[in-house]
Amino acid sequence: MDNWVDVAFFTTWLAASVRLAGPVMLAALGEVLSERAGVLNIGIEGVILLGALGAYLGAAGSGSAWVGLLAAAGVGLVCGLLLSWMYVSARASQVVTGIVFNLLALGLASFVYRQAVAAGFSESVPMLEPAAWQQDLAKLPLVGPALFGQPPLLYATLGLAALASFVLYRTRFGLSVRAVGENPRAADAAGISVVKTRYAGVLISSVAAALAGAYLMVCEVGLFRDGIVSGQGFIALAIVILGHWSPGRVALAALLFGAADALQLSLQLRGWGLPPQVLLAFPYVLALLAICGVFGRSTRQPRALMQPLEN
Amino acid sequence: MPLAIERRLEPLQSRFAVTSAAVGAVLLALVVCAALFAMVGVNPLEAYASLMAEAFATERGIGYTVVRATPLILIALGTIVAWRTGFGYLGFEGCFVVGAAACTAIALHGNPGGVLEDWPRLPMLLLCGAASAAAGAAWAGLVGWVRIRWGGSEVLMSLMTNYIALLLVQYLVSGPLRAPGGLPQSARLPENSWLPLLMEGSRAHAGIFIALTSAALVWLLLRKTPLGYEMVLSGLSPRAARYGGIAVGRRQLQAAMLAGALGALAGLAQVLGVHYRLMDGMSGGIGFIGIVVALLARLNPAGVVPVALLYGGLSVGADAMQRATGTPSSITFILQALIVLLVLASPVVLRWRVVWRGRASREGGTLAQGVGRG
Numbered sequence: 001m002d003n004w005v006d007v008a009f010f011t012t013w014l015a016a017s018v019r020l021a022g023p024v025m026l027a028a029l030g031e032v033l034s035e036r037a038g039v040l041n042i043g044i045e046g047v048i049l050l051g052a053l054g055a056y057l058g059a060a061g062s063g064s065a066w067v068g069l070l071a072a073a074g075v076g077l078v079c080g081l082l083l084s085w086m087y088v089s090a091r092a093s094q095v096v097t098g099i100v101f102n103l104l105a106l107g108l109a110s111f112v113y114r115q116a117v118a119a120g121f122s123e124s125v126p127m128l129e130p131a132a133w134q135q136d137l138a139k140l141p142l143v144g145p146a147l148f149g150q151p152p153l154l155y156a157t158l159g160l161a162a163l164a165s166f167v168l169y170r171t172r173f174g175l176s177v178r179a180v181g182e183n184p185r186a187a188d189a190a191g192i193s194v195v196k197t198r199y200a201g202v203l204i205s206s207v208a209a210a211l212a213g214a215y216l217m218v219c220e221v222g223l224f225r226d227g228i229v230s231g232q233g234f235i236a237l238a239i240v241i242l243g244h245w246s247p248g249r250v251a252l253a254a255l256l257f258g259a260a261d262a263l264q265l266s267l268q269l270r271g272w273g274l275p276p277q278v279l280l281a282f283p284y285v286l287a288l289l290a291i292c293g294v295f296g297r298s299t300r301q302p303r304a305l306m307q308p309l310e311n
Numbered sequence: 312m313p314l315a316i317e318r319r320l321e322p323l324q325s326r327f328a329v330t331s332a333a334v335g336a337v338l339l340a341l342v343v344c345a346a347l348f349a350m351v352g353v354n355p356l357e358a359y360a361s362l363m364a365e366a367f368a369t370e371r372g373i374g375y376t377v378v379r380a381t382p383l384i385l386i387a388l389g390t391i392v393a394w395r396t397g398f399g400y401l402g403f404e405g406c407f408v409v410g411a412a413a414c415t416a417i418a419l420h421g422n423p424g425g426v427l428e429d430w431p432r433l434p435m436l437l438l439c440g441a442a443s444a445a446a447g448a449a450w451a452g453l454v455g456w457v458r459i460r461w462g463g464s465e466v467l468m469s470l471m472t473n474y475i476a477l478l479l480v481q482y483l484v485s486g487p488l489r490a491p492g493g494l495p496q497s498a499r500l501p502e503n504s505w506l507p508l509l510m511e512g513s514r515a516h517a518g519i520f521i522a523l524t525s526a527a528l529v530w531l532l533l534r535k536t537p538l539g540y541e542m543v544l545s546g547l548s549p550r551a552a553r554y555g556g557i558a559v560g561r562r563q564l565q566a567a568m569l570a571g572a573l574g575a576l577a578g579l580a581q582v583l584g585v586h587y588r589l590m591d592g593m594s595g596g597i598g599f600i601g602i603v604v605a606l607l608a609r610l611n612p613a614g615v616v617p618v619a620l621l622y623g624g625l626s627v628g629a630d631a632m633q634r635a636t637g638t639p640s641s642i643t644f645i646l647q648a649l650i651v652l653l654v655l656a657s658p659v660v661l662r663w664r665v666v667w668r669g670r671a672s673r674e675g676g677t678l679a680q681g682v683g684r685g
Contacts, residue, residue, distance in 0.1 A: 040466070085656075092655040095399055095466050096606060099599055100651045106596070107644025114639050115351065234470050241467065277482040284471045284478075291471070292463035301464065 013259075013266045015145035018154065021258025022219070023048075023212040026157045027236035028243065028250050029164050030208025036168065036245055037201030038181040038304040039087050042098025044209040045233025046105025047079045051213025053109045056224040057116060059125035065218040068125060069211065076210025077203065079105075084202035088195055091308040102233075110226050128152055128218050151219035153211075160208075164247035177201060181302035209233065238287030245302060257283040316663050323661040332660050336653035344646045353638050362643075365631035366624030372631070374513030378585060379623030380616075382407070382577035384522035386601025387608060387615045388529045389573035393451075395533060395610055396566035397546035397559075402454060402469030403574040403598030405476030406447045410575020411582045412480050413446035414439040415488065415497050415589040418504035418582075425501075432503045439504060439579060440521075447575020448568040450476065455567030459560040465567075473598070484591050497589040506584040518580030523616065525573060530612040542566055574598065603651055622647060 027044055034041045041047075051072040058064075058071025079101075086097045117123065128151050140148070168174040179187040180197045188194050216228055239257055243250030264279035323329070345355035365372045386403045393400035417439050421427040427435060454472055458465045481495070490498035506516040533539040545552045545559040552559050577597070582589060604622055608614030625647070629640035 042470075086652065090656040090659045092652075095401070097652065097655060099401065100603060100606075100648050100655070103596070103599060103603065103644055104648030104652065107641040107646075107648060110641035111347070111639045111645060114641075231474060234474065237467060238471055275482045275486060277478040281475050281478045284474045288457075288468055288471045288475075291468050292457045292461040294461070306464075306466070 009266060009270075011145060013262050015149060016262035016265060017255060017259040018147075018150055019220070019258070020261045021254045022150070022154045022157055023215040024232050024236045024239055024257060025251055025254035026153075026160070026215055027205075027209045027212035027233060028239040028254055029157070029160055029247055030205035030212075031236055031240045032164065032205075032243070032245055032247055032250055033168070033177060033208075034201040034205035035240060035305055036181045036302055037177045037198045038184060038302055038307065039084075039198055039202050039205075040094050040098070040237075040306045041083065041087075041202055041205045041209075042095060042233075042237065043079070043083050043101035043105075044098075044205060044236060045229060045231070046098075046102035047076060047083075047206050047209035048213040048216070048233050049102075049105045049109050049229045050075050050079055051210025052217045052228050053112060053213070053224060054210065055214035055217035056113070056125055057121070059218055060116070060121045060123075063126060065126045065128045068218050069214050072210045072214035072217075073207055076207035079210065080203035080206030083206060084199045087202060087308070088198045094306050094308070106226070113224055113226070123224075124222050125218060125224075127222050151215075153215045153219050157215075158251065161247050161251040168247060173197075173200070178302075181304055184304050184307075209236075212236075235283065238283060238290075241287050241290045241301070242283070244290075256286075313667060315666055317666055319662055319664050322658065328661055329658070332657040333654050335660070336657040337650055340646060340649040340653050343649055344642060347642060347645065348638070351638055353636060358632065358638065361632055361635070362625060362628035364628070366627040370510070370513060372624075372627055374510065374515035375627045376620060376624040377509075377515040377519050379626055380619040381516075381518040381522045381580045381584070381623075382597055383601050383604045383619040383622060384519075384615055385525060385573050385577035385580065386598060387605035387619060388522075388525050388612060389570035389577075390602045390605035391608075391610050391612055391615070392529060392533070392542070392573065393566050393570035394605070395546045396542040396563050397549055398455065398458075398563045398566050398570070399464075399466040400451060400454070400469050400567060400570055401466055401599075401602065402451060402472045402476075402571075403577075403601055404473040404594045404596070405469075405598070406450055406571045406574030407578040407581070407594045407598050408480040409450045409476050409578065410443040410447045411578030411589055411593065412483055412488075413575065414443040414504075414579045414582055415500065416483075417442045418500045419488070419498060421501035421504050422498065423501075427503075428501070430503060432505075432507070435504050436506070436583070439583060440576065443575040443579040444572035447571035447573070447578075449571070451571025451574070452564060452568040455564040458567075459564055477592075477594070480589070481591050484589055488589060490588075495591045500583070500587045504583055505587060506580065514585070516580075516584035518584040521576055521580060522619075525576070526612055526616055529573075533612060538562075538565075574601075577601065600647075603647060606651055607647075607654075 027048055031041060031044055054075030055068035055072040059068030083097065083101060086092045087094050130149055130151060168177065176187065176192045176197045179190070179192055180194050184194045212232070213229065217224065221228060235257065239253045240250055242253035242256070260279050260282045264276040267274065267279070268276050348355040348358045366376045367373060386407065389403060389406070390400070417427070418435070419425065421430060421435060450472070454465055454468050457463065457468065484497055485495040488497040489495060506518050509515040509517060509519070533543055541552070541557045542562045542565070544555065545557055545562045549559045581593065586593065600622070604615060604619050608618040625643045626640070629643040632638050633640040
């Protein structure tokens with residue numbers, strides 16, 4: 001053991017963990033609402049990509065990152081309407097719709113991006129940086145950069161985790177969502193509109209996913225690329241399972257994932273022996289174990305997940 | 312308003328209505344994409360014509376079309392076997408790369424100094440095929456086994472295994488199988504492991520025969536054998552199948568393994584027929600496109616070959632069009648996805664009807680409605 005585990009190492013690692021966890025946490029929190037209402041929104045991978053594209057168009061077109069965020073939210077709303085119509089009203093298979101929507105998003109994003117560049121949009125966009133007051137706090141040893149050096153969206157996401165938890169467990173709407181995801185027939189008999197509740201769930205998850213795309217765009221990358229999402233939507237699905245469909249635990253699971261991802265980066269920089277792929281595969285293996293119930297029965301998914309309501 | 316849309320009491324179910332709704336959906340997708348073509352300043356009719364011309368009219372184009380269609384056919388067949396048995400497998404990206412890696416690991420031994428150096432082509436290919444199929448069967452079978460043993464959604468589990476497989480191959484090409492040099496890829500495979508080319512001057516390789524044979528076998532399996540019957544029954548209604556004495560879990564495990572083997576052979580066709588080496592990121596979404604091909608063929612093994620050829624041709628034509636006119640080739644992704652989404656949604660129109668309300672009938676209508684509500 002040389003001095004490769006020093007304070008600097010942990011400082012960078014912690015900061016990178018939080019940084020990498022941000023976008024997937026946002027997407028996963030939205031997905032919790034959708035899955036709790038009984039809809040497996042596999043399409044979030046594509047929505048994240050289109051959200052990133054929307055953020056790019058908005059930010060590059062206006063010169064403001066905030067307009068980019070707004071544009072992404074709009075894109076998320078449109079995607080959510082399309083997806084929820086397919087899932088709920090057309091009663092198409094949720095798996096098939098999601099997979100095909102991801103392919104559609106891939107084609108559409110690549111197409112629109114090329115048109116935008118051809119029309120003279122700049123390649124890079126203005127980004128949301130940490131505010132000035134954060135600079136001093138971020139100088140704290142060890143935890144400074146991790147806690148205070150993050151872009152504003154990270155703090156908003158943590159706030160959303162608390163909000164999602166409150167909404168899901170403490171409000172009438174949250175009760176409807178959980179009822180519809182567990183037993184839509186009973187919920188229907190109790191006077192809850194299954195259709196409206198599921199639309200709401202899918203819309204929330206799509207807007208959150210689109211904002212996650214915007215997060216990638218205006219807080220992390222700054223450039224649009226076809227491969228910008230590269231499976232983060234699917235990672236979010238895994239995180240939802242790891243987090244047992246509960247917003248608080250999902251936020252923790254996202255941090256765990258970020259930590260594994262960041263550790264792999266840090267160790268690579270240090271020239272460590274273990275192949276980085278082993279650590280990268282960690283969250284997926286964990287998710288796999290969680291899905292098949294190794295961590296106990298509480299990992300049970302909402303009972304009506306993936307089941308369109310027949311009438 | 313004399314025209315109105317109202318809900319039918321029963322959705323239309325006649326074959327004609329269902330088919331025409333699907334055809335209408337395809338036409339609508341073509342129209343939407345025509346609008347996209349017009350947006351980028353290309354005449355839609357010319358664009359559609361040139362999409363087809365390159366892929367199906369020139370010998371070179373047909374060769375490329377066949378090359379593109381080969382792995383799609385195999386993955387689509389895997390999808391059909393798994394989904395018809397009620398196993399919602401989505402792990403074909405993983406099976407593809409695992410199969411590619413397995414045949415690479417074997418074929419590399421045919422290089423000078425390896426134990427398989429003097430092997431003739433046929434036994435070499437058979438060995439590679441066996442290794443690929445076994446690896447794919449084991450890979451998908453693992454999900455099947457876990458699902459049957461412990462439960463859990465195979466849809467989500469197979470999505471996760473895709474990434475594990477991609478990382479595994481990434482590790483192999485940057486570690487144990489890496490050839491000296493800059494890129495993370497394996498050494499070039501020896502010629503005695505290459506799938507033979509079908510025609511001089513065309514890239515079409517013998518992998519298409521693997522695909523066609525598999526299609527025939529899968530069709531025979533599902534339509535003509537007791538095992539296939541039990542598989543399909545397990546998919547249609549697991550409960551009924553169980554009452555009928557069918558071991559549903561075992562059938563699903565078998566389906567998963569067969570699907571994995573087929574997906575792995577798609578990877579083999581790509582390595583031994585096109586690239587001649589294992590590379591990082593060589594699947595590039597093909598595992599999902601294969602699933603879409605299966606859906607467009609309505610999970611019917613006989614429909615897979617024409618649909619895959621059509622899709623392969625579309626993508627070849629789109630690439631040619633991009634080179635010639637600068638029209639983005641991503642438009643085929645859009646077209647294909649739109650077709651599937653609209654076909655999926657098309658039953659909606661069967662639940663509604665358009666009615667013409669003349670003055671007289673309108674009054675009658677309101678009266679009838681009032682009675683109906685009361």
